[in-house]
Amino acid sequence: MxxxxxxxxxxxxxxxxxxxxxxxxxxxxxxxxxxxxxxxxxxxxxxxxxxxxxxxxxxxxxxxxxxxxxxxxxxxxxxxxxxxxxxxxxxxxxxxxxxxxxxxxxxxxxxxxxxxxxxxxxxxxxxxxxxxxxxxxxxxxxxxxxxxxVEPGGNAYRSVQGAQLSRGDRCLVLGPGTIGLLCALFARAEGAEVHVLGRSERSLAFARELGFIAWTEDELPDLAWDAVIEASNAQHLPAKALDLVEPGKRVVYVGLAGLPSTIDTRDLALRDVTAVGILSASPGLSGTIDAYASGAVDxxxxxxxxxxxxxxxxxxxxxxxxxxxxxxxxxxxxxxxxxx
The missing domain is CATH 3.90.180.10 (Medium-chain alcohol dehydrogenases, catalytic domain)
Incomplete structure (x- = not known):
């Protein structure tokens, strides 16, 4: 073969x-x-x-x-x-x-x-x-x-489950690649208002075609983010995700940079933020298939x-x-x- x-x-x-x-x-x-x-x-x-x-x-x-x-x-x-x-x-x-x-x-x-x-x-x-x-x-x-x-979708499904979004929450996804956009689709299916942060105009334009609000880092407005999902490969964005998320809410890390990223755990503790790490799609495969089959996510x-x-x-x-x-x-x- x-x-x-x-x-x-x-x-x-x-x-x-x-x-x-x-x-x-x-x-x-x-x-x-x-x-x-x-x-x-x-x-x-x-x-x-x-x-x-x-x-x-x-x-x-x-x-x-x-x-x-x-x-x-x-x-x-x-x-x-x-x-x-x-x-x-x-x-x-x-x-x-x-x-x-x-x-x-x-x-x-x-x-x-x-x-x-x-x-x-x-x-x-x-x-x-x-x-x-x-x-x-x-x-x-x-x-x-x-x-x-389904496999990339499972990573996104788990990321959104980890964010524990409620209808009407405002969610920011960092990185408009495959995983990031799938996270945005699953977050929207949960009833969240979804924003996407990226760099290239081509990727941001595509995110807007999908119906999301898209920003560059310089343009990002000062809004209250109920959840931030870090789905990029940028070394500095894990720390920025922690800076942006509302106190008492959740930040989800599913992206991996080529070099180590650092966060200040004092910010994590003093702002009572929950950080969730996502390695794999495994526990989310069935839920992803169900979402695709129902039409909730395409x-x-x-x-x-x-x-x-x-x-x-x-x-x-x-x-x-x-x-x-x-x-x-x-x-x-x-x-x-x-x-x-």
Missing amino acids: RALVITAPGVAEVQEVDEPVVGPGEVVVDVHRAGICGTDVEFFTGEMAYLHTGHAEYPMRLGHEWAGVVSEVGEGVDPAWLGTSVTGDTMLGCGHCRRCAQGLQHVCEDRFELGIRGGKPGALAEKVAVPASSLHSLPDGVDDVMGAL PRPLIAATVTLEQLPGILAGERPDGAGPGPKIHVTMQEEKSQ
Whole structure:
């Protein structure tokens, strides 16, 4: 089968590789659609921290945002999964430790992360093998486009849940990338007044197209923010988020900068602010699927372009596909898709 393989920093190619062999408790999925995110780009450039901590090494097969159909089941797996449209969890815990037993497999010390950590091949390929326990079925009304947006959506869903918004609250999202805009969509679905802070006019204009109030840092008005969700990769914005949020309210950190960010915990304590950190989509996948299925959140406008596997090396190197729209997300198609 064809799969994208990164062999060194700045070197990616589509290779013919062996199809996955299904193991006990696993399924093989025919991948229909997958997404590219900033983590994938960091692996391509060689900047991703896991490459320097021993959690990942080249060659690598990326892909953790995906949707497809189960084509094979392993020993101990219910055959009813065959033919089911699915997506799956990225975080694959060991299944034996205290954290896994408490439902916290996404912070298991010995976890695999599909296409990211521990050498587990990802879904930027025609087929992928995953544990059946990681699967989430996609109901009617959730097509492959939305299915491949469940994983980033889960991070945003959890971020908004962590903000504990009430109807009429004013929420500020820092960073108009995929996660930030998904946070804005979920916050609006909760009935909040949503503002977005960004830098480029293109990204701010797109946020306004989606119906949000968008500002640059210099323009941001002095308003009372009931929640601030920090979804950028800017080193200074975590501290600014804490400065901006109303006393007694919540700041959520889901973005990661390339260098350490610092906050003054005296401000956190003396203003009685609750800070919430979000690592993964895992506990939010079901809620995200429900929101997509009900129509409460429609993530599809975020897709700028859909490309082939062969176009991916150029995309990872920073090329913008011809005719790409204003959204932040690039998707890849591998096989015939399920449409809504």
